[in-house]
Amino acid sequence: MKIAIVGVGMIGGAVARAARGLSGVQEIVGIEPLASHAAQALELGLVDIVASEVPADADLVVLAAPNEQLPDWVVTLRDHAGVVMDVGSVKGYIVREVRRRLGETPANFVPCHPLAGSEKHGPANAPGDLFRNRLVIVLPQRASSAAAVRRARAFWSGLGAILHEMDIDTHDRTLAATSHLPHLLAFAFMCSIRDEDLRYSGGGFADFSRIAASSPELWWGIFRLNREELLQALDGFQNQVDALRAALVTDAEADGLALLAEAAGRRRQL
Amino acid sequence: MKIAIVGVGMIGGAVARAARGLSGVQEIVGIEPLASHAAQALELGLVDIVASEVPADADLVVLAAPNEQLPDWVVTLRDHAGVVMDVGSVKGYIVREVRRRLGETPANFVPCHPLAGSEKHGPANAPGDLFRNRLVIVLPQRASSAAAVRRARAFWSGLGAILHEMDIDTHDRTLAATSHLPHLLAFAFMCSIRDEDLRYSGGGFADFSRIAASSPELWWGIFRLNREELLQALDGFQNQVDALRAALVTDAEADGLALLAEAAGRRRQL
The missing domain is CATH 3.40.50.720 (NAD(P)-binding Rossmann-like Domain)
Structure with missing residues (x-):
């Protein structure tokens, strides 16, 4: 062969x-x-x-x-x-x-x-x-x-x-959520970090942001080529951030805990 | 002792x-x-x-x-x-x-x-x-x-x-950015994921979301107790997400690449 x-x-x-x-x-x-x-x-x-x-x-x-x-x-x-x-x-x-x-x-x-x-x-x-x-x-x-x-x-x-x-559509929608979105978020997160704060990063920071060290050219290409699905996944994420922010601002403990417990429960399934 | x-x-x-x-x-x-x-x-x-x-x-x-x-x-x-x-x-x-x-x-x-x-x-x-x-x-x-x-x-x-x-103020501001914010984002990300997509998670997903398996009670407490600094860090992150989204929507390659390169360069310093 x-x-x-x-x-x-x-x-x-x-x-x-x-x-x-x-x-x-x-x-x-x-x-x-x-x-x-x-x-x-x-x-x-x-x-x-x-x-x-x-x-x-x-x-x-x-x-x-x-x-x-x-x-x-x-x-x-x-x-x-x-x-x-x-x-x-x-x-x-x-x-x-x-x-x-x-x-x-x-x-x-x-x-x-x-x-x-x-x-x-x-x-x-x-x-x-x-x-x-x-x-x-x-x-x-x-x-x-x-x-x-x-x-x-x-x-x-x-x-x-x-x-x-x-199928192709399921693939692009699924990967937007499971791969392209976390890359976009990790890149945005690293943009928001001050250089002087880098030395205070623990293991959580390191794992969370690892994919932000990926190739900018490769990932800009992926984001563009899957733009519509990625923007939809980003909207879904944004809704969850907004819900968490609202719970935090209004000190709505039951709502906040329910969101965190849903996330933790799903992550622990992995 | x-x-x-x-x-x-x-x-x-x-x-x-x-x-x-x-x-x-x-x-x-x-x-x-x-x-x-x-x-x-x-x-x-x-x-x-x-x-x-x-x-x-x-x-x-x-x-x-x-x-x-x-x-x-x-x-x-x-x-x-x-x-x-x-x-x-x-x-x-x-x-x-x-x-x-x-x-x-x-x-x-x-x-x-x-x-x-x-x-x-x-x-x-x-x-x-x-x-x-x-x-x-x-x-x-x-x-x-x-x-x-x-x-x-x-x-x-x-x-x-x-x-x-x-000092206390620097600590709470720094940790909001380097620890509390990524936890909040990881929790929100896991809330936005469909259960059926979990099986399509690769190594990037796993590392990015690991901290979302943390204790909801512990982290809701941390978020609440450092609310003002965390909300400020979240605003900073949101600005970067909005900039990336705008670059994507308008297909502004130079802007998009510059943001990703800034993130990757900073992450590679770790």
Whole structure:
């Protein structure tokens, strides 16, 4: 099996590293325009070769390029003989843009989203076993071939992931709430902190704000590409903040305690 | 040295556990009205005995009771021969209430705040070495005796903590921003999450929301007791959320990226 990985940053690098452990994988080809990432990926042995184009004989093409570029790649590879999977955080804009240009998504294309990541970036930060026991959402399209979906699922299963199928709208709404919103809030929180207060941060602060160290470019892209769902999730959050603020201002203990208990109860389910 | 600990929950239990390692500590007495906590603290060997009152011959009294009860304890122990320290998260209301009742804070009283904790509670969850290399804020009052301040500092130093002095107003404003605000936001965030979305939480979600599993009673108390400072910190956060929202709605990439870069840069300083 020959695997091509478009974009060998942290996630692409982690896919490469994990795929090394799969039986039958003979060659991993990286497509990476950033010279420093390309050199690192080669040096670390994540990829066997760096190419400027996806080889025609690749069995699997993993698109881990910046989100904005994914529709272009799907269109470019529409007739590729291998299976094409993206690993992006937002799905609706890809499918809409590809359909606008091609009328339908290609049969070889299976959108995927591994719920695994890190605030770090670059292939040097690619963890060795990022996908084991982590959820990978597979989003087969009506035009996706059954064989392509089967191979996509088999690939992630081989990396130890737990598979879950979802439709595009549910995905973008769910991820807005569970991932994009907390990132936006953590960024806003860190903007509100004074530099001189940083030294008084305890473990709660550190965990709460960890994701605010994530790449601004990556996350601005995600926020934009999932804007409507993110704004809806933000409205939902804002309602809860307003309710808590009102309870605090009016010293309404029963209301305040009920809100905190609801939150704590839900969090303890995790 | 005999140490009395009023309230042997998670923090009081951690103080007891850590104090066991100090040379010269002969007896640790717990004052704990909650029968289950008292029994656990004895069983775990955190305290040697559970008493209903603070022994007159205690050299050090650590007040780790619920925040609301701290002013009462300081007033009750105003003539105690030992050093009295609280470990509460808010300070202004204690000092104001004690001054209102006594005219001045007692000479034996040294407010302290170890910046260490956990979302868990109860003595069974008391970590063994909670204070090593953690910041403990010591807040000597104008009426605190030099000897009391010296003994308070020596105690925390003995537990491996890093000491920092601060005035009450700076403490309450700083902690509102670095601790109370993220707790409020994490609680509000968890209120806004649908139960069915919980299974799609990744590592970012888990870290961001961890503190929302904290005790509702404890945190409602902290929010109330530091209400004015917390509302100010919340206003500052709200301004940043509004700026991010505006950038998103108008697709103002330069503004959005600048906000995210400021947040990421500050977080990476940690």
